[in-house]
Amino acid sequence: AQKVTQAQTEISVVEKEDVTLDCVYETRDTTYYLFWYKQPPSGELVFLIRRNSFDEQNEISGRYSWNFQKSTSSFNFTITASQVVDSAVYFCALSLTQGGSEKLVFGKGTKLTVNP
């Protein structure tokens, strides 16, 4: 079964704290991609990162970093020195190629609230 689990439904932190959002996935595919999207209150899904299954190097982009570990099927997202503007729902997603399709399978999302 192809599945993405985001066990944290809601997280609340105070500005400048670091916060890690967890993502665990299941797939039998050997080639796949993992994504993180941000959905602010305005509703539009904003692409953050795409990582392929053969590249386990961690990635850093400004205050954002991602830790991909195939051994534990996890792709966790850390925000360093959080800001109020980081408040949003964050979705982890898995891209599958099954019979020519390329759909994304999303987790249920983690709602992050950053308080001033």
Place this chain on the structure above:
Amino acid sequence: GAGVSQTPSNKVTEKGKYVELRCDPISGHTALYWYRQSLGQGPEFLIYFQGTGAADDSGLPNDRFFAVRPEGSVSTLKIQRTERGDSAVYLCASGLGSLETQYFGPGTRLLVL
């Protein structure tokens, strides 16, 4: 450049009516996807187009739902005999296909009364 656009942004209709939702993808993107997002949930896949043809429509919930992309650009999602359970945000995404990133539009919020 222009992102994915969707119209209308909001649609209120009555149970049993027919609705059409439109998606205008990013220019040059051959792949187009429709997803549905219910409150408090992640988006769920409905249908995927590569060019003009539906490569995968396995996510369409029943035969009341249909989508077209006649010229390989704009797509229309059509819902017949709407039911209250169809109320959700309908998201469109486009991409270059083949495991490339999908870029999402702002969605159409559908409310069936």
